[in-house]
Amino acid sequence: MLVQISYAIEPTRAVWNINRICDSLEDAKANFEKEFGGQKMYRFISAKQVLELEDTINPICPYCGKEMRDAWELYLNDGDETEVDCPYCEEPYIVQCNVSVSYSTRNLK
Ligand SMILES: [Zn+2]
Numbered sequence: 001m002l003v004q005i006s007y008a009i010e011p012t013r014a015v016w017n018i019n020r021i022c023d024s025l026e027d028a029k030a031n032f033e034k035e036f037g038g039q040k041m042y043r044f045i046s047a048k049q050v051l052e053l054e055d056t057i058n059p060i061c062p063y064c065g066k067e068m069r070d071a072w073e074l075y076l077n078d079g080d081e082t083e084v085d086c087p088y089c090e091e092p093y094i095v096q097c098n099v100s101v102s103y104s105t106r107n108l109k
Contacts, residue, residue: 002052003028006045015045025049055098064089071095 003022008015022028028047051065059068066088074082076097085092 001025002050003047004050005029005032005047007032008043008045019050022047059084059095061086061089061091062093063091068095071097 001022001024003020003025004017005020005028006015006017020028020031022031025047029044032044032047051060051062053060053062056067059071060066061068064086066086068084068087074084074095074097076082076095078097078099081094081096083092084095
């Protein structure tokens with residue numbers, strides 16, 4: 001899960017946003033506080049989930065965040081792009097297909 005963490009440096013009210021990969025929003029907050037808690041200049045404000053749109057198992061709609069589960073029906077090859085209408089919110093967006101290959105082996109006997 002990609003989490004956007006907002007924090008401020010006191011005494012200014014400026015807000016910074018950083019994106020971190022975390023297991024959960026709670027994790028994001030705990031890790032941030034562990035990392036910066038010792039330094040008084042940092043103030044934690046919030047952690048919120050942001051949409052992960054790259055290299056996902058299924059295409060994720062950049063508008064509503066819902067997952068397209070039948071992308072195999074698009075018949076895309078590696079690097080191919082096509083425009084689709086989200087089946088949930090009907091917004092049009094571009095799907096790019098990224099193929100990676102891995103191998104497994106096992107003993108014959
Ligand atoms: Zn959508």
